[in-house]
Amino acid sequence: AQSVAQPEDQVNVAEGNPLTVKCTYSVSGNPYLFWYVQYPNRGLQFLLKYITGDNLVKGSYGFEAEFNKSQTSFHLKKPSALVSDSALYFCAVRDADNFNKFYFGSGTKLNVKP
Amino acid sequence: ETGVTQTPRHLVMGMTNKKSLKCEQHLGHNAMYWYKQSAKKPLELMFVYNFKEQTENNSVPSRFSPECPNSSHLFLHLHTLQPEDSALYLCASSQEVAGGIETQYFGPGTRLLVL
Numbered sequence: 482a483q484s485v486a487q488p489e490d491q492v493n494v495a496e497g498n499p500l501t502v503k504c505t506y507s508v509s510g511n512p513y514l515f516w517y518v519q520y521p522n523r524g525l526q527f528l529l530k531y532i533t534g535d536n537l538v539k540g541s542y543g544f545e546a547e548f549n550k551s552q553t554s555f556h557l558k559k560p561s562a563l564v565s566d567s568a569l570y571f572c573a574v575r576d577a578d579n580f581n582k583f584y585f586g587s588g589t590k591l592n593v594k595p
Numbered sequence: 596e597t598g599v600t601q602t603p604r605h606l607v608m609g610m611t612n613k614k615s616l617k618c619e620q621h622l623g624h625n626a627m628y629w630y631k632q633s634a635k636k637p638l639e640l641m642f643v644y645n646f647k648e649q650t651e652n653n654s655v656p657s658r659f660s661p662e663c664p665n666s667s668h669l670f671l672h673l674h675t676l677q678p679e680d681s682a683l684y685l686c687a688s689s690q691e692v693a694g695g696i697e698t699q700y701f702g703p704g705t706r707l708l709v710l
Contacts, residue, residue, distance in 0.1 A: 490635065515698070524597065524685055524701035525638075571638065580691065581626070581651050583699065585638035 483508050485572045487586035494562045495594050502557040502589045504572030513575040514555045515583070516546055520568045528570075531555060542566070562593045598622040599702035601686050607708045608676065616671040616705045618686030626691045627669040628699065629661060632683040644669060645691060676709045683707070 485506045494500045506512055513532055517525040529540025536548045546557045557570060569588045576582040598621045608614050620627065629641040643651035644663040658680075660672040669686055683706050687699040 517701075522703065524599070524601075524703045525687075525699075526597065527698045527700065530698060573638075579651075581643040581645065582640060583638075584640075587635055587637045 483574050483576050483582075483584045485514075485574050485584055485586040487570075487572055487589045489589050490587075491590045491592065493592045493594065496564050497561050500559050500562040500566070500591065500593070502570050502572075502591060504555045504557065504586060505553050506555060506572075506574050507553065508574055508577060510577035512548075512553075512555075513577065514546075514548065515573040515575070516540065516544070516555075516557050517571045517573060517585075518542075518568045519571065519588070525571060528557070562591075564593050564595050567591055567593045597700045597702065599686060599688055599700050601684075601702035601705050603705060604703065605706045605708075607710065608673070609710055610676060610678070612676075613672070613674040615673065616684055616686075616707075618669040618671075618702055620667055620669075620686075620688040620700070620702075622688060622690070622700060624688040624690045624700070625666050626689045627663060627666070628687040628689075629669065629671055630685040630687065632685055632704070638685070642671075673707075676707075678709050681707055681709045 515530045516528040519525045531538045531548045539545045572586040602617045627644045631639045641655045642661045647663045662670040683704040685704045686702040689697045689699045
């Protein structure tokens with residue numbers, strides 16, 4: 482079975498500092514991994530995805546994520562956080578056997594303080 | 596905006612009411628999804644439609660009834676709901692291609708409160 486885990490309910494970081502939002506996954510085949518962001522009263526917005534290729538994936542708004550196969554992780558990172566990055570972040574994995582199914586984590590609330 | 600709209604944005608209903616949620620996508624996609632988002636829980640996939648055909652029903656109670664009249668519209672009909680059904684209901688769409696891993700685009704959601 483496919484699943485993702487986001488071990489932190491909340492991450493606090495000061496503006497200008499680097500940020501990391503953690504995600505670990507469990508899949509039976511090749512992992513197809515995604516990050517989404519949700520701002521208040523909005524739906525989820527796609528940030529980036531890993532299908533194959535370079536382990537460092539660059540996405541929207543200056544975010545990037547590092548795929549680590551040995552640690553089964555796909556952590557989201559940004560070198561310098563902005564207050565406007567404060568939102569709810571979801572990691573997701575797509576079922577390798579059933580492309581119709583995504584499995585989402587429970588979300589991590591990122592708070593960036595000025 | 597993502598090209599996926601949902602109406603209404605907020606809905607309050609009693610347990611004996613019947614209501615419907617509407618989703619429309621303007622992206623030309625061929626797959627549409629309903630998700631339930633409850634606080635501090637993973638998004639729960641409810642239903643998937645590919646080319647207007649339901650391909651996934653994730654053990655959803657029959658008080659939730661989806662309808663997909665065409666590839667641009669998706670409805671979720673609600674009847675005799677329970678208070679624990681209160682949540683944010685998200686619609687998403689994607690363009691499914693053979694062997695492809697395509698991104699889902701989400702609507703803003705309908706915040707449902709069942710009294």
